[in-house]
Amino acid sequence: MNQPTAQHTVFFVSDGTGITAETFGNSILAQFSVKARHVRRPFVDNGEKARQLVREINETGQREGLRPIVFATLVNREVLNVVRQECQGLVLDMFGTFIAPLEDELNIKSNHRVGRFSDIAKSQEYHDRIEAINYSLAHDDGQSAKNLDSADVILVGVSRCGKTPTSLYLAMQHGIKAANYPLIPEDFDRGAMPSLLVPHKKKCFGLTIDPERLAQVRNERRPGSKYADLMNCHYEVREAETMMKKAGISWLSSTHKSIEEIATTILRDIRPDRLMY
């Protein structure tokens, strides 16, 4: 009955935020060439809400004539029981599946605690993340050269090559204090790295970008300007790459990469210690 062209509805169901269910579920769905409608249902944390949700799932299935797919990260036993017994969707019980083998391996029982993200809020790690966000904001676009000593990473590159989103992501996801510093035409005229960066060369990481893509992005900002002109973009990118090569700074192109991939590469190359914690 299931035809690959029909559109399934996928539910991400959790007694917490549902972020884990969604991240993981989307990774799995990316392995299939199907279009799906996504519905996230967070904070389903009692039997009443569970029954309401199950009604919604079952009605969706009947209306669409296709069994919904349900990615569930449920810890609350009452909710889990309602979903297991009454839900007519294909339930992929993400916690249940892996908790049993881990209980065997660790030789202890799991504690069925809901809401990892609320435990996080009290931790040192969380405090560090918030501090890192504040640091990265204060050191965006070279606006403060103070405290570059305490930066974990300094991103360099021409204006609009992706430094700001990447440094905020490094801060938010990994608690990395990421400053960023633009390379500007004056630096190219001088033919040398900004002198402020020289003592910190080891923690500098460069971003570059395809000049055509750069011109496009800059034109959204300042249409028709010299700043956005394609020839000028070619010039700036070439000069920046030459400068980074000369200085021996690692760099990558952001053109076809997501901030997640760029951030992971930077961690691996500049702060491999942060891959272990």
Added chain:
Amino acid sequence: MNQPTAQHTVFFVSDGTGITAETFGNSILAQFSVKARHVRRPFVDNGEKARQLVREINETGQREGLRPIVFATLVNREVLNVVRQECQGLVLDMFGTFIAPLEDELNIKSNHRVGRFSDIAKSQEYHDRIEAINYSLAHDDGQSAKNLDSADVILVGVSRCGKTPTSLYLAMQHGIKAANYPLIPEDFDRGAMPSLLVPHKKKCFGLTIDPERLAQVRNERRPGSKYADLMNCHYEVREAETMMKKAGISWLSSTHKSIEEIATTILRDIRPDRLMY
């Protein structure tokens, strides 16, 4: 042999960024009262790297006398085979486990495509996220009242109650254009919502915070100031809450909540449409 007090090493292994393996693995580990050493190994995308990784895992197990736990999101078949055949850790194959039942349900084969996050980089959704980050940065701390029309959400609350990290998270994770606007003593003297916000009341969401926590946070910034004074923090929080109540704005306390939880609550309350996509 496994004693709950011993420290296991947990590997997060992926041929992509490893973010999915880590998010999901940490959610599962949060169900156990164990301390573990975490090691993330991203971009393991060929047999050579796989064999090197498996050597590292097996040596860790021998050295520590405890079988490592391996959360794997592997799509590359060559890598998966090396890990399945040679790894002596407890391999929790997160993709393999759920892809088979989905293949049956969808009646199509999965495509074994590596790197969801690199597909993302080309999508409209990704472009919208980057736009939202730029918007949220430009509308941080009430610095621009222009374009509040195009805000999806406007966060309000006293200085340092968590507005900035929350709006950046909403932008980065959900592509939500989140402006934020501080409530300041002048607003309390006037006894009315800032007039700029009045036409946008429906998309305003308030954050509040425990006054003692606020005084602590502000003291890190400006020690001994009136701004950080506990009595003043009590006053500002009370006035802000009264104002939000009067204006009929939903709000929550950020004191014991992570930005992930706050963001999910805001989405559910202000933009439930964004839970479906």
